Amino acid sequence: MEKAREYLGLMTKESETASRLAVRPHHSAGDGPYENFILRGIRVDRVEPGFVSCTFKVPPRLTDASGNLSAGAIASLVDDVGEASVHDEDLPLKVSVDMSISILSTAKANDELEITSRALGQKGGYSGTVILFKNKVTGELIAEGRHSLYGKIPSKI
Numbered sequence: 365m366e367k368a369r370e371y372l373g374l375m376t377k378e379s380e381t382a383s384r385l386a387v388r389p390h391h392s393a394g395d396g397p398y399e400n401f402i403l404r405g406i407r408v409d410r411v412e413p414g415f416v417s418c419t420f421k422v423p424p425r426l427t428d429a430s431g432n433l434s435a436g437a438i439a440s441l442v443d444d445v446g447e448a449s450v451h452d453e454d455l456p457l458k459v460s461v462d463m464s465i466s467i468l469s470t471a472k473a474n475d476e477l478e479i480t481s482r483a484l485g486q487k488g489g490y491s492g493t494v495i496l497f498k499n500k501v502t503g504e505l506i507a508e509g510r511h512s513l514y515g516k517i518p519s520k521i
Contacts, residue, residue, distance in 0.1 A: 416480065476500040479497050481495045
């Protein structure tokens, strides 16, 4: 601690104040304000290995100035739902490597969407997914996302 004080040039009073700071533990994925903002209201309908199906009623808070589901919200959902289809409980969360999204139509506030994610395959720690957004009433395809992720693979030793 003394070396840190010397390096930072902290006075004793400042150092004592800093040592009394309460440091909150690191949050696990899914419990922060960002996840609550985007994922609030999503209902998971079915989960199987390599497949996730959700229902999502578009909240007004996720619409753009034109009243359509924003591209940023779609990208966030591609990231979260895509990861869910390749998640392994025994391994850390995978990180996004690449994402491609085709927005084919619009969804308005209060439209009910069906979001499905399917794992396309895995090679080592690299996984690929495809995520489809469909209007639940009309069946119209709203967006298609392709999402690749990477995560640690278990050791064979």
